[in-house]
Amino acid sequence: xxxxxxxxxxxxxxxxxxxxxxxxxxxxxxxxxxVRKVRLALAGGARIVQYRNKSAAAALRHDQGAAxxxxxxxxxxxxIVNDDLELxxxxxxxxxxxxxxxxxVEQARLRLGMSKMLGASCYDQLGLALxxxxxxxxxxxxxxxxxxxxxxxAVRAPLSLYGEARARLACPIVAIGGITTANARSLIAAGADxxxxxxxxxxxxxxxxxxxxxxxxxxxxxxxxxxSV
Numbered sequence: 001x002x003x004x005x006x007x008x009x010x011x012x013x014x015x016x017x018x019x020x021x022x023x024x025x026x027x028x029x030x031x032x033x034x035v036r037k038v039r040l041a042l043a044g045g046a047r048i049v050q051y052r053n054k055s056a057a058a059a060l061r062h063d064q065g066a067a068x069x070x071x072x073x074x075x076x077x078x079x080i081v082n083d084d085l086e087l088x089x090x091x092x093x094x095x096x097x098x099x100x101x102x103x104x105v106e107q108a109r110l111r112l113g114m115s116k117m118l119g120a121s122c123y124d125q126l127g128l129a130l131x132x133x134x135x136x137x138x139x140x141x142x143x144x145x146x147x148x149x150x151x152x153x154a155v156r157a158p159l160s161l162y163g164e165a166r167a168r169l170a171c172p173i174v175a176i177g178g179i180t181t182a183n184a185r186s187l188i189a190a191g192a193d194x195x196x197x198x199x200x201x202x203x204x205x206x207x208x209x210x211x212x213x214x215x216x217x218x219x220x221x222x223x224x225x226x227x228s229v
Contacts, residue, residue, distance in 0.1 A: 020214075024052050096108055122141060142161055162190040173192055181213050
């Protein structure tokens, strides 16, 4: 069966960066602290940043999103907004990540236009990923890959799902949930293009070094793959 492709062609520059560490921000009320941590993650090799804050008021979310967007633009790294279409529009962010209970991919695409990156959480279901891709999602995310402190009740996505998705989907595949430096390699080997990390990255005593540890795993994997050809 042929891989599912998006329904329309559009600029793909930022999507091409979806290889490596995908940093998801913590619920940090202090904007200066948040920006400092994200700056360290970028210095360590994060390729994309998702602004996610489930507890802040709208005004703080806007201020934090704007500060992170300015930082990411300087670094040439896309900033994705989690769940909030209105905030993504207001900031002119680089994209939006959608969950099962959010606005649909189709509606988001109509609102944001063809140049913005859209991602979709697909949990443990390949069918959701196929549907999201047909609806013009640029990438799909499966998880929880491992037990997660952020979402302890989340469904688990088996390692085999990443390989199956790789065979069926012509788009980047993101692994999320419970990822640490001890288990990330198994996801990369299974077919994940990117690993989305929150706690294991931003709770680390040295964020830049932790980010580099995750980023280096992809460089090693890609080098070993080339060497084996």
